[in-house]
Amino acid sequence: MADVSATDAQESKRAKIVRVARETAREVAGKPYLFGGKTTAGFDCSGYVYYVYHSVFPEFIYLDTEGLRSNVCLKVKADAQPGDLVFFSPGKVPYEVSKGNNRDFPAHVGIVLDALNWISSQTSTGVAQVTFSNPWWGSRDKTFYEYKLVGE
Amino acid sequence: MGGTGILHRDALIIAMVVLAAFIGCAEGGTINIVGVQGTWEVSGIACTDCEGRKPVEVGTILELGEASIRNPLYGDCKARPGYSLINQVSSKDLLSKSGIAWPVGIQQISKKQTTVLYGFVTCDGINYMQVLFFSPHNAAYFYEGGLVFLLSRRGK
Numbered sequence: 001m002a003d004v005s006a007t008d009a010q011e012s013k014r015a016k017i018v019r020v021a022r023e024t025a026r027e028v029a030g031k032p033y034l035f036g037g038k039t040t041a042g043f044d045c046s047g048y049v050y051y052v053y054h055s056v057f058p059e060f061i062y063l064d065t066e067g068l069r070s071n072v073c074l075k076v077k078a079d080a081q082p083g084d085l086v087f088f089s090p091g092k093v094p095y096e097v098s099k100g101n102n103r104d105f106p107a108h109v110g111i112v113l114d115a116l117n118w119i120s121s122q123t124s125t126g127v128a129q130v131t132f133s134n135p136w137w138g139s140r141d142k143t144f145y146e147y148k149l150v151g152e
Numbered sequence: 153m154g155g156t157g158i159l160h161r162d163a164l165i166i167a168m169v170v171l172a173a174f175i176g177c178a179e180g181g182t183i184n185i186v187g188v189q190g191t192w193e194v195s196g197i198a199c200t201d202c203e204g205r206k207p208v209e210v211g212t213i214l215e216l217g218e219a220s221i222r223n224p225l226y227g228d229c230k231a232r233p234g235y236s237l238i239n240q241v242s243s244k245d246l247l248s249k250s251g252i253a254w255p256v257g258i259q260q261i262s263k264k265q266t267t268v269l270y271g272f273v274t275c276d277g278i279n280y281m282q283v284l285f286f287s288p289h290n291a292a293y294f295y296e297g298g299l300v301f302l303l304s305r306r307g308k
Contacts, residue, residue, distance in 0.1 A: 022278070025277075025278040025279070026277045026278060028279075029237060029272065029274050029277055029278055029279055030237035030271060030272050030274075030279070031279075032282065093297065096202075096205070096297055099205050099206045099208055100204045100205050100206045101202045101204070101205040101297070103201055103202065105297060119278075122296060123296070123298075124282060124294050124295050124296045125272070125279045125280065125281070125282055125294075126272070126279045126282070127278070127279055128278055128279040128280060129275070129276075129278055129280075130226075130227070131227040133227065134226060134227050135224075135225060135226075136225075136295070136296040136297065137296070
């Protein structure tokens with residue numbers, strides 16, 4: 001039998017991450033991507049993840065995208081749930097390769113909103129919601145991670 | 153391979169021709185926020201560090217509507233499209249704005265205009281498309297990977 005109180009707490013943390021992610025996105029609507037940005041003056045991807053997660057988990061420290069990925073407090077999981085992190089590996093992008101563009105692209109990180117969407121700060125849009133079926137992003141290798149305190 | 157090389161060279165030439173035509177067409181006309189809505193067609197691609205990229209998105213149709221947006225390049229917006237974060241700005245100020253990597257072609261077009269409409273189309277209050285309107289008939293859509301899609305208005 002499932003521990004109802006633990007499940008409630010888990011859902012509460014996850015719901016809070018998603019709510020803060022959406023509220024922050026609305027707060028910075030109209031602002032472009034800002035390299036190195038960690039505040040509502042403008043965000044890059046790791047800065048946005050830090051801002052949202054730090055709002056929910058005050059002990060969450062800032063790490064850049066690659067540093068975040070090697071954070072021991074994050075564990076890989078096969079199936080994403082709302083509030084988990086989605087990492088896109090650096091390297092060639094299949095969508096671009098199929099069109100003759102073989103350049104390498106940097107790593108990227110975002111927050112899973114639901115089964116269909118994730119959110120982060122992209123160079124093209126600033127903080128924006130993206131579907132997992134987006135032609136450009138959907139073609140990239142991705143891995144999901146769960147923060148250890150999401151379940152507490 | 154020779155065939156691939158010719159394809160890439162042709163793609164680049166097509167992109168350059170489209171861009172040249174685009175620069176010529178971008179002059180004149182004023183546009184307001186209401187004029188932003190309508191049917192737009194990808195007519196060219198500008199980018200940096202993408203030599204040989206095939207402009208296969210040319211011909212794609214985007215529908216910027218009042219109640220929804222159809223955008224096969226990104227994913228549709230079905231909830232509350234917003235156009236209020238697009239503003240008239242000085243081209244000079246815009247080009248000097250930090251943090252935006254403007255492809256040379258876009259710089260050339262923008263320099264021909266004193267003012268342009270620049271900003272974000274939103275979806276449910278969140279950024280959705282970063283756009284630049286040069287005239288009622290020509291615009292640029294900033295896409296991932298440093299790509300900029302040149303848009304031409306379709307129909308009236």
